[in-house]
Amino acid sequence: MGRVAGRSRADTRDAILQAAAELVLEVGVNATIAQIAARAGVSKGGVLYHFADKEALLVTLVTNEQEQFRAEVQAALDLDDTTPGRLTRAYVRAGLRPFTTGVGLSRQDAELAARLSSIPAAQEAAARDAERWEHDLAGDGLPTSSTTLIVCAVDGAAFSAFWGVQPSVARMVELQDELLALASRRGVAPPRG
Structure with missing residues (x-):
């Protein structure tokens, strides 16, 4: 899953950060890149495009x-x-x-x-x-x-x-x-x- 159509890079980055914050609250700091990506509506590669690692x-x-x-x-x-x-x-x-x-x-x-x-x-x-x-x-x-x-x-x-x-x-x-x-x-x- 790539970048969501119509969403800017900044919007995608913000969505990833929001997803990460939600998942840290729900499951803790052990939330995975895959979970964060799914929540943000992007691929794991999409997360790693914006951030070097978790x-x-x-x-x-x-x-x-x-x-x-x-x-x-x-x-x-x-x-x-x-x-x-x-x-x-x-x-x-x-x-x-x-x-x-x-x-x-x-x-x-x-x-x-x-x-x-x-x-x-x-x-x-x-x-x-x-x-x-x-x-x-x-x-x-x-x-x-x-x-x-x-x-x-x-x-x-x-x-x-x-x-x-x-x-x-x-x-x-x-x-x-x-x-x-x-x-x-x-x-x-x-x-x-």
């Missing part, structure tokens, strides 16, 4: 999420804000948006991330993304200790979705306000105690 396909699921979050952070930048901590504040707004708007993270997204985290190449991709954020945020003009605290708080809120916990919107708005205030302090270490 690991590359699954890692692409991870890197796509990372790039989507990066785009959300960029969209959350306040164009009028030129003060230190600008990128960190955008990270807070983008990272907590699902919680402050009441949407939350879906249990399905959390489960997919958890399953993909068992793949060593996905772990490496996550480590590279964390290093990239560390580098980008290091140039944001805040003390490293403040940035680390802020990122850990935002990421911890997202991690709660792995356990099906959806904190109240009011609490997440309060947390966002506190983190934005911390990200506005220059040269001040976070309070202790």
Whole structure:
């Protein structure tokens, strides 16, 4: 089975990624290329045309999420804000948006991330993304200790979705306000105690 008539290469690639995500949720990371191809409506060769192997396909699921979050952070930048901590504040707004708007993270997204985290190449991709954020945020003009605290708080809120916990919107708005205030302090270490 070749490419589906009328479907662009990008559409076919997206269909393969969607099929892979669905199957990882249904049967785990041991889903086969044949299963993914059948779900996407392409041949095994069609899958391998877009991705070198199954690991590359699954890692692409991870890197796509990372790039989507990066785009959300960029969209959350306040164009009028030129003060230190600008990128960190955008990270807070983008990272907590699902919680402050009441949407939350879906249990399905959390489960997919958890399953993909068992793949060593996905772990490496996550480590590279964390290093990239560390580098980008290091140039944001805040003390490293403040940035680390802020990122850990935002990421911890997202991690709660792995356990099906959806904190109240009011609490997440309060947390966002506190983190934005911390990200506005220059040269001040976070309070202790």
